[in-house]
Amino acid sequence: MSKNTEFVKFDKVDKSYDGKVLVVKDLNLNISEGEFITMLGPSGSGKTTCLMMLAGFETPTNGEIYLDSNPISNIPPHKRGIGMVFQNYALFPHMTVYENLAFPLRVRKVQKDEIDKKVDKALSMVSLSGFESRMPAQLSGGQQQRVAVARALVFDPAVVLMDEPLGALDKNLRESMQYEIKHIHENIGVTVVYVTHDQGEALTMSNRIAVFNDGKVQQLSSPDKLYEEPVNSFVAEFIGENNTFGGEVTDISKDVCKVKLQNGEILANPISVKSKGDKTTVSIRPERALINPKDKMDNNQTGKIEEVIYHGDHTRVRLDLLGNKEFILKVPNSSNELDLKLGNEIKVGWNSQDARALDPK
């Protein structure tokens, strides 16, 4: 069975609410069948607008959205057959759990016994069997969440949209729900478009992540690639922790470039710099910079410890390094032979491969 890689397709979609500002700019995005794709970005980046356009609650100002190769801009929401989980669940408060789940089936004129079967199945999928006659208000936040997921799936939609569905839950519940949703997706193979501003959520759940900023997709790739190989400084900054140096390229070859900082010079991996004289921001993940490196590394610097914060499994050390007073290091708790005291000078080294020279901020 070959999967349709253009199951959902945004084709040159623009969206503006007021005719002055584009909320979504020239969006081109292909989502393949059965994929779990996450739209990640800060608030106001256009991700929810994209979801609403796909659901049919907003119309694209320009461009077209295709679902299974059919343009859907002129199809009203109730005919699109797209399931949706809302931020505040949007369970119907005057209906029982059963009636909530039966609603999409009843409007489709499904037979009564068929409805019973499907509701049963959907509830057992979210492990809420036996809760049929409860009212939504009698459920905890996590249970309501699961009912909302079951309701979005019960009528076997081709695509399920989730708009920050875990935003209102506490941290532990959010984590266990992340796995639960991920497993449901793996089991039934439905296409999921998930919107969140929580990068942890995006990284653990998705096949691919589209990072939104300023109405544009900044990077679309798998979670590991997104973290390890951000293509611009916004993505590097937004995903995970990040140490940056602003500077100017003084020498460039294929794999390595020299970047002159305010006080010092480092070697970096040229990603989005092309030639000498380009301004750049060099980004290094905290865990890639080592203290007193045993292996030979092509960047070796000395920094002064400004702050030490104990985090249990690791210790965060803030250094003043090459003029950057916010240089963060993560020291695993196992390496306790180090003398981490305020004011001490320590040696820090990293490979130029891990120092990515990106666009200037």
Added chain:
Amino acid sequence: MSSETKQILTTDGIPLEISLKKAERKNKIKAFLLVAPLLLFLIITYIFPIGEMFTRSIDDKMITNMLPKTFKSMETWDGKELPSEEVFASFLSDFKILVEKKEHGKLAQRLNKEKNGFNTITKKLFRQVKRNKIDETQSIKEQIMKVHKRWRNVEYWQAIKRTAPPYTSAKYLKAMDMYLNEDNKITQVSEDRRIHRILWLRTVEVAFFVTVFCFLMGYPIAHLLATLPMKYSNLLMICVLLPFWTSLLVRTASWMILLQQQGVVNDFFVLIGLVSDDNRPEMMYNKVGTYVAMTQILLPFMVLPLYSVMKTISPSLMRAGKSLGGTPFVAFWKVYFPLTIPGIGAGCLLVFILAIGYYITPALVGGASGTLISNQIAYHMKTTLDWSFASAMGLMLLGGVLVIYWLYNKLVGVDNIKLG
């Protein structure tokens, strides 16, 4: 262990329950003192007048106090044949006292209401008493019976006995166009005199339709108010509330200007050729005027509860309904509408109760066919001065409202009401 769980002591050794009660008593007293002024105000201005109204509406003590001895001696009378000498004697002695106090006229009037013909025979008896023609050493029964043949008729003595109880339901029966006849049976008044029942029915009808019109117009407005962006909804809210800021009389008067035959609305109809100039429809001094003006005046009472309920309904619920496959109508009917029922209940109850007792507007624009029961109450309060009748009708109105409230509670549940 078990004794410990039974009685827990505080650190100072006082049983916990007592200590808790003590601590809470202070709060209770404080809370009571806070509501005390309102409670007192309500008792004085609400409970007490209603009680007063009630006693006034059933009060029939006047005649009980006029003929105390007569009624006392009548207690043993079976009411089938003419009463005994003793009854006649005590009646005469009561009557003499009344003559001295010059209250015999009142007695005649009251008895005449009970049975026609008392006026004449009381006057005759009065003349006899005045001239001291009655000799108390001889049979008083014989002498009184000689005054007029009606005094020999047992029906008149039965009528006197009927007035004995200090309380009467006559006013209530009268408000329903009924009365107690000679046999103590509830009877309808003759057909051409049944005016109150028509008024009651019309009042309920007008209140019902005003509620329906208010609902039909208020629901979309409230929905718009709840969904529009703030700056527009505020403006619209002011438009809805504007009538509240104008005096009721001014509003009603402006409707008179608009609706009269030479009024603005009729002029407009003539202008656009809807009606001819010499055939202007009457829109005032009839039910149409009452409907139009009352609907406009009561509309805010429908809109505000609806608005406050609709404001709490998340727009994502309608979206969820649509995304799950419901057409906009299904999503509205199955999801949105059921959630607004508390507001509908509150609004309809409020408008209906206000409409059922409405007075000024129907009085000014209602004309003959548009007046309601409250206008009748006012008429008896101010013109005929039959306050007990007015009280009886007022209490019946109150009772009707309570019945509606009870019905509503049975059907929808008062807990579901949401006023804001």
